[in-house]
Amino acid sequence: MNTLLLYFLIYTFFRSISNGLDRLSGTSFSMILSITVLGIGAVAIWHMRDVRIHRRVFTLLICLSIFIAACGLSLTVSAGAGKIIDQYSAWYEIFRYLQLIMFVALLSSLYRHPSFCLNVHRVYMSLLFIISAVGLGQYLTGHAELVTQYDKFKRVAGLSSHPVPYSLEIVLTFFVCELSRRKMRLPIQHLHLAAYSLFVVALVLSASRTGVALLGVTLSVYFFVQRPALLPVFAAAFAILMWASPFGELFSDLSSVPEYIMNGEYAVWDWRTAPTSVHWRIHHWYYLSTLGLERAWTGYGPGQVGFYSPFLLLAHSQFVEIFFESGVVGLITFAVFWFSLPLAAMSDRRRLVSLYGKRSAEIGILHLWLAMFAGVTLVASFDASFDRETVAFSHLIVSMFVVLAQPEAVTEREPGSRYSHISMTAGSRIEASASRETI
Secondary structure (H helix, E strand, C coil), X not given: CCHHHHHHHHHHHHHHHHHHHHHHHCCCHHHHHHHHHHHHHHHHHHHCCCCCCEHHHHHHHHHHHHHHHHHHHHHHHHHHCCCCCCHHHHHHHHHHHHHHHHHHHHHHCCCCCCXXXXXXXXXXXXXXXXXXXXXXXXXXXXXXXXCCCCCCCCECCCCCCCHHHHHHHHHHHHHHHHHHHHHCCCCCCHHHHHHHHHHHHHHHHHCCHHHHHHHHHHXXXXXXXXXXXXXXXXXXXXXXXXXXXCHHHHHHHHHHHHHHHHCCHHHCCCHHHCCCHHHHHHHHHHHHHHHHHHHCCCCCCCCCHHHHCCCXXXXXXXXXXXXXXXXXXXXXXXXXXXXXXXXXXXCCHHHHHHHHCCCCHHHHHHHHHHHHHHHHHHHHHHCCCHHHCHHHHHHHHHHHHHHHCCCCEEEEEECCEEEEEECCHHHXXXXXXXXXXXX
């Protein structure tokens, strides 16, 4: 196996559980793993010096680099104006984005490896089983807890720092498993059914609207595009399940949100008019956006939103947060980077349609990823500071490269041996034609 690929698999596995390990043991394992990516990413770039990089992936790297430069500009201007409250947080944010660009560079050097998708599937199936089992274990052993004043049920955080990131991570892990399974043309086995069932149980125990919204939006968009006839059936079944589960009460509490907005009650904080965390978020967005307009162009500096928040918390919206910290310049550059992700994922769509047709399994994989991206964008806009979720962001990046990869197909053969590898001749044609779209 390629050494860089082996590192990526080991890093992905341990980085996905390191936040929980740090929370439980008080270590800095996550920071150590993130630092190693900088060095390994530089090695990957060196190895790619004579390799053509896919044009859309190169564009993505350039967009991310420009956003990092915008963060540096915001830091410089804000420091000169005395607006940087915590220098460490500012430099740490820039470090996180540098780590992300190196992670993208590392994947750029690996996704064409024939065994990339198969190994990604194995690692993510292991992760899904482990992190879901840990969440269930926490509940069974009485380690679920009320995390905020808005919680009505005790929640589990698994191997994450909080129930909300936990729900995001297990949903994205599930989709990486499913995308890589479909990419490899693997049949659903008993192991998949067991891991997926455990995932659903863990998601319910996290009692997080965020993860459920991501899962529901993704599947709804996918069925609308790919299987429109099944959308009403899915929507009805999903609504019934939600209503019968604890999430029914959690979502029903949002019925007062329109009145809260129409009456303008969000302008002044009053806990008596804000019965849910969504009401709190709306007030928080209003407060940060109003304050951010005072430094609209360059913001208050990366990593500073928690120090200016009256609640000492993140914005719970990546676009509001980036506007506050990096201003209009940072928001525009980040938006260009963010929407360069689906452009990169769709870069081979025309070839796939010409080779397989619009209703092929290959196009279905792309539609599933685009539906997932739509769900992530919705959640990132209205529910979570996704730009701060290093692990979840990494899963999103990995899923994009799974869509771009052209692996060896796997088919079931005989009971004594689970799978055999068969070269995808169509995939080789795509690789050949893809060279015209690289630089």
